[in-house]
Amino acid sequence: MCTPAAAAGRGRVRLNVGGKVFETTAATLSSAGRDTMLGAMVDASWNAGPAAAAEYFIDRDPACFAVLLDLLRTGALSVPPHVSERALCREALYYGLLDRVRAARLEDGDGFDGDRLRLAASVPGPGRAPGHDGTAVRAAPDGGCCVAHGGALVRVYNWMLEERPPVHLDHAPVNDAAYLDASTLLLAARERPGSGGRRDGHHGNGGLAVFSALTGEIRHRFRVTHDKQPRPFTPGALAFDDRQNSKIFASCKGRLNEYGVGAWDATTGQQTDFFYEPPGCALGDADKLQWLEGTSTLMAATMFPRTDSSFISVLDFRAKDVAWSWSDVGTPASLEDKHAVHAVAMDDGRSVCVVNQYDDLGFLDLRSNAGGVRWRSRSKLLRKTKKAMHAEETCYPKLAAHGGQLFASTDDAVSVFSGPDHALTSTLRGSDGGGAICDFSIGGGRLFALHNEENVFDVWETPPPPII
Template sequence: MCTPAAGRGRVRLNVGGRVFETTAATLACAGRDTMLGAMLDASWNAGGHGDGDGTGAAEYFIDRDPACFAVLLDLLRTGGLHVPPGLPEATLYREALYYGLLDRVRAARLGDFDGDRLRLAASVPGRSPGDGTAVRAAPDGGCCVAHGGAVRVYNWMLEERRPVYLGHAPVNDAAYLDAATLLVAARERPGRRDDGGVAAFSALTGDLRHRFRVAHDRQVKSFTAGALALGGGCDVFASCKGRFNEYGVAVWDCNTGEQAGFFYEPPGCALGDADRLQWLDGTSTLMVATMFPRTDSSFISLLDFRDKSVVWSWSDAGTPASLEDKHAVHALSLIHI
């Protein structure tokens, strides 16, 4: 909580009872989109009061940790991150997030990104044998790992949050709708209903927020969800396999959670088994890839949901080749054509 006072040049900050004195120029280094930078905005300071000691320095009271603030202020002054022994890293990151300086702290700690000099910063051990189904990056720098019937969620320091458990329903894919919302696609188990499909969970608590429904002929049907993708402004896409051959790709409005359409699988295109979806902004189309070994042959298609047409497709079906010669196992568009 801050109590602003007008002033120019020097600025005095009382942080948790400890007084710091700096300059407006130093605070401006934080950027106007941060809390410290906002202190210099005239509209933010409208109606403020002087400190009354005749020094002319504006004074603010900030009810936060003074030890962490000292580190952050030094970062603004020098550009270097100097953390004293005994100051918990997690506490510093929490305070940096409050002031809007978390990205600056990350950059100072990890250095500038250089794709030619990548190094392992941290890792987490696996909890189950085999490979994870999906590893997805979060908008806030964290990630999630889908494995079996669970999705394990981590913040950007790889500290584990509360996981998402689906019981015995295997997870096929996961995606972040935003930093606080995780989408999960799950396989429907034989003889069970409503344990597959697509659902939204809190990325912070693991609680269920919404279940996405699919209707055919105005009847809600259970289904197995495969790959997930976001695109088209506010759309959620998922490859779907229904109990009665309702194969295709469903689309929902992420604002309402309601189904917006369904692209049924045409002859010669494997859509319901797709293990990769990617929205291409340039053409407003959805790339759908079903790759070996999920099916005996690989299929890649571009779908236009506006008129429910396949605008381009490719397959290695019919190509003379043994299973050992099947090399198309993944698809990715590097340019959103």
């Protein structure tokens, strides 16, 4: 409860918070924004009266308020050991400063270090119900996430891991998901059987569309055209260039098994390009796209066991050319077990890491079209348990690169590789009984790992450094 003793002026303001008096300036409180409680207290349009000093009584926790006031003064978040994270978040929510607290944590880099990650939470899902198998988890830029469970819906969580309204897709299976920003979610879903392609604008029949991560409501549906004609393509993998031209990319498969990758302007929603390849090309039905910032190109990978062989291409949209490509077609019989099941371009932009179904890591040189995968037995992951040997195909190993480190999932753990030689330095194993990890994602200073058996996802964080 807040009771003003007098109207706020332009100078100093006294606040009695839970019995402790704080003195600051109206400018400092105004910096919180007029849509916050503290900003509104000193906003002229909300408070009428003489320009005099004021004292406000606020019946809240003074220790947390001291942290939040210091955040407004300095822009930095310094949390003493005696203030709990939960209490600070509760008080920040009361004052309308929750987003400011999270932003301060990420401002100087997310502080993410795979070797220092600690399990912060395990969030249960809908369990093993028909049609609710875990499909994908995607990290939001602010530390929240979304989880696709089969074809029914996509669950959305804020950075405090509180569930927001879900996105309902009317049983259209989700192929991929991506965050354009903390409040905007991009989903690619294939048309559900028997839908016939509805024309009423409803988003339940699949396709590529943007949704509000806050309300679950649809904002925009993307159209796919080629040669100036609408094309009935089904979107698959997604990627987003958020630094150059703010473009959205989606792999597309036509009804006659023609393939391509479309590009759209993220601001206007208009299609800007389409990289089309005829049937039988190396592009294929790509199930992994990744924007390569250093070369302004797009990596498109089609992985085994989705296809009989694996294809990786680097596409140059400006030249409408395949700048680099690799395939394991024609691999000698002695190496048939080396089919790649997932791939990621490394942070240095010089190589692509691949992993096969037996958890071997290999590397491809993007600077050369010659040579194959350099498999490195010393980089093998942990061996699968007997339980994992019977896991569903959705639980093949996955890869991610972040901050110079390489991450790979296998069975119920995520392995961390560090240094120029990619040595195994850490192993993250979370929920007991959750089953094999079917997907994981890194973003907003967190690693999210989705387990297949019970649809539970684990949240890993790097603890903040000690305050001196």
